[in-house]
Amino acid sequence: MNIFEIKEGMGMAWDSLKANKMRSFLTILGVLIGVAAVIGMVSIIQGLNKSMATQIESLGSNTIYVTKEEIGIRLGRTPAEIRKRKPITFDDAMAVQELCPSVGAVSPQNWGPGRKVAKYKKNELTRFQLIGVMPSYEEVNNNYIKEGRFITSIDVHYKTKVCVLGEDIVEGLFPHVDPIGKDITLGGRNFSPKRFTIIGVMEKRPSILGESQNNFILLPYDTYKTLYPEEKELLLVAKPITPELMEKAIDEITEVMRRRRGVPSDKPNDFAVSTQDDLMDVYHQITNAIYLVMVVISSIALLVGGVGVMNIMLVSVTERTREIGIRKAIGARRKDVLWQFLIEAMTLSGSGGVLGIVFGLGLSKFISMVSPLPATVPFLWVLIGFSVAVSVGLIFGIYPAYRAAKVDPIVSLRYE
Amino acid sequence: MLIKTENLWKIYEVGAEKVHAVQGISLEVEKGEYLAIMGPSGSGKSTLMNLIGCLDTPTRGKYFLNGQLVSQLTDDELARIRSKEIGFVFQTFNLLPRATALHNVELPLIYNGTPSAERIRRAKDALKMVDLEDRMTHRPNELSGGQRQRVALARALSNNPSIILADEPTGNLDTATGSEIMQLFGRLHSQGNTLIVITHEAEVARYADRIIHIRDGKIEKEERLTKQG
Numbered sequence: 001m002n003i004f005e006i007k008e009g010m011g012m013a014w015d016s017l018k019a020n021k022m023r024s025f026l027t028i029l030g031v032l033i034g035v036a037a038v039i040g041m042v043s044i045i046q047g048l049n050k051s052m053a054t055q056i057e058s059l060g061s062n063t064i065y066v067t068k069e070e071i072g073i074r075l076g077r078t079p080a081e082i083r084k085r086k087p088i089t090f091d092d093a094m095a096v097q098e099l100c101p102s103v104g105a106v107s108p109q110n111w112g113p114g115r116k117v118a119k120y121k122k123n124e125l126t127r128f129q130l131i132g133v134m135p136s137y138e139e140v141n142n143n144y145i146k147e148g149r150f151i152t153s154i155d156v157h158y159k160t161k162v163c164v165l166g167e168d169i170v171e172g173l174f175p176h177v178d179p180i181g182k183d184i185t186l187g188g189r190n191f192s193p194k195r196f197t198i199i200g201v202m203e204k205r206p207s208i209l210g211e212s213q214n215n216f217i218l219l220p221y222d223t224y225k226t227l228y229p230e231e232k233e234l235l236l237v238a239k240p241i242t243p244e245l246m247e248k249a250i251d252e253i254t255e256v257m258r259r260r261r262g263v264p265s266d267k268p269n270d271f272a273v274s275t276q277d278d279l280m281d282v283y284h285q286i287t288n289a290i291y292l293v294m295v296v297i298s299s300i301a302l303l304v305g306g307v308g309v310m311n312i313m314l315v316s317v318t319e320r321t322r323e324i325g326i327r328k329a330i331g332a333r334r335k336d337v338l339w340q341f342l343i344e345a346m347t348l349s350g351s352g353g354v355l356g357i358v359f360g361l362g363l364s365k366f367i368s369m370v371s372p373l374p375a376t377v378p379f380l381w382v383l384i385g386f387s388v389a390v391s392v393g394l395i396f397g398i399y400p401a402y403r404a405a406k407v408d409p410i411v412s413l414r415y416e
Numbered sequence: 417m418l419i420k421t422e423n424l425w426k427i428y429e430v431g432a433e434k435v436h437a438v439q440g441i442s443l444e445v446e447k448g449e450y451l452a453i454m455g456p457s458g459s460g461k462s463t464l465m466n467l468i469g470c471l472d473t474p475t476r477g478k479y480f481l482n483g484q485l486v487s488q489l490t491d492d493e494l495a496r497i498r499s500k501e502i503g504f505v506f507q508t509f510n511l512l513p514r515a516t517a518l519h520n521v522e523l524p525l526i527y528n529g530t531p532s533a534e535r536i537r538r539a540k541d542a543l544k545m546v547d548l549e550d551r552m553t554h555r556p557n558e559l560s561g562g563q564r565q566r567v568a569l570a571r572a573l574s575n576n577p578s579i580i581l582a583d584e585p586t587g588n589l590d591t592a593t594g595s596e597i598m599q600l601f602g603r604l605h606s607q608g609n610t611l612i613v614i615t616h617e618a619e620v621a622r623y624a625d626r627i628i629h630i631r632d633g634k635i636e637k638e639e640r641l642t643k644q645g
Contacts, residue, residue: 004526005527008526012514015514015515016514019514326510326511326512328495329469329510330498330504330527331496331500331527331575332495332499332527333491333496334491334492413506413510
């Protein structure tokens with residue numbers, strides 16, 4: 001086996017590929033689909049990973065979430081035990097604030113459910129989040145005021161009718177006007193429209209997976225409670241005094257919550273204390289599941305593609321028995337013929353791989369253009385995809401190549 | 417002595433029957449000789465050619481090529497010998513249909529590992545020897561029968577073999593083209609090449625120095641021809 005033979009093999013492979021374009025294309029379709037599936041999906045997932053990393057940076061990594069349910073993906077119905085759990089309340093938040101020495105700030109946050117309308121003159125918005133917050137919101141969520149002022153404890157105490165806007169609301173309602181000091185009208189499912197004075201605008205946050213994080217209106221917590229008196233459930237967000245105190249803060253919060261909710265010492269928590277890492281874990285669970293599905297799909301496609309390659313190579317060996325005889329008569333050894341056909345099979349499946357890579361990248365580019373999902377070029381996976389495609393040719397080419405190598409020149413030269 | 421065979425036998429088993437294709441042939445060929453092996457079909461001359469051409473091994477007997485005992489070698493060792501010592505010319509030309517004339521001629525050199533530059537030079541030289549240097553980029557289907565046989569002859573010459581072995585080289589050609597090819601053989605012989613032609617036609621055998629007549633797997637008679645001119 002020398003370099004000329006590799007070149008010779010690839011040249012012959014190209015010739016026979018060109019001579020049977022349609023047949024070759026159909027043969028490599030399986031390999032093409034398998035590789036395209038891998039490349040397309042990896043490209044999207046790696047794009048997601050990048051934007052998730054950006055999101056984590058923007059939120060700050062030392063945030064603690066206290067919720068009624070564990071964060072994660074549940075298949076099927078939520079079990080009764082979890083549905084019957086007590087809500088996390090405002091009093092819980094106050095208790096954590098007071099009783100946990102390692103916790104620096106606590107922000108109870110509540111989202112108003114149902115239909116909502118925000119109006120300024122002729123402009124109207126219906127799709128936004130209405131959140132009741134405490135003054136600690138800024139620090140805990142790592143999102144600060146850009147213009148005007150934030151909600152103070154006085155606003156909360158006197159239930160003043162003021163609000164702070166996210167960037168999207170400003171753009172939607174005040175395209176050409178400074179919003180500070182203006183009044184907007186807020187209406188909801190259970191309350192008649194009321195006027196609120198704008199006191200500030202928040203810094204812009206980067207969007208996650210193409211979804212804007214600036215589409216919100218913040219109200220003082222107690223003002224919010226007058227609009228949604230029946231909503232008990234809230235999200236409790238806390239921050240340790242320093243990042244080093246993270247573990248300690250989590251332990252203290254868990255202890256306080258267990259006592260307040262009366263969990264016996266031999267029972268597990270009936271609430272969840274999670275961090276950014278847990279959110280990341282959930283995200284990785286999702287992507288790993290996608291990877292698994294992808295591997296299964298592309299394995300099947302590659303298997304089918306491999307059988308196709310084997311089939312067409314067997315046909316090719318039969319068609320070219322005479323050629324093999326000629327080559328052997330003029331000095332080709334068994335292994336020369338073996339390698340010629342292996343290289344041909346690898347060229348066949350390898351070109352399927354190349355087309356698959358191109359197709360997969362094109363697909364992910366297309367997806368990222370028509371949807372908010374980002375795409376990257378996963379260089380390592382391009383390499384892996386190509387290698388796997390070539391290996392498919394190698395593995396499924398062995399038997400046909402072995403058959404070719406066994407051809408007897410005397411018999412095949414008589415073959416017409 | 418270039419070729420020396422001692423009591424060569426080749427016995428095929430076809431079903432329960434044994435076919436004695438070659439029955440104890442002993443012959444010697446000297447370097448630079450032009451030999452014709454003649455016989456009717458079924459005489460065993462093709463089997464003898466396969467043995468001499470190292471495509472096959474004898475059932476019994478010894479075969480020395482260039483002093484080397486080659487009758488007991490494995491398939492791959494025989495392939496090695498073929499790529500160095502033997503150039504084949506077939507009745508049906510046996511060129512690779514998708515390859516150019518030049519590439520067809522290069523092929524034996526690829527298998528004996530000749531570096532690329534030298535390979536192309538030698539392939540071009542071989543094509544020049546058969547007067548086809550202006551047809552190098554043509555494929556077999558763009559060439560006439562006589563031209564195809566000349567490409568095959570160039571292929572046989574390219575690795576500078578000890579013997580050129582031709583099996584009915586004019587069998588698929590008309591008389592005029594056939595005699596052109598035979599004249600080319602004569603020219604190659606005069607340049608010092610050893611030629612063995614297997615044929616059933618006396619016309620073709622006539623060009624050789626010596627004719628060995630084969631019948632029923634045995635040497636029937638041997639005649640030496642006096643050189644004309």
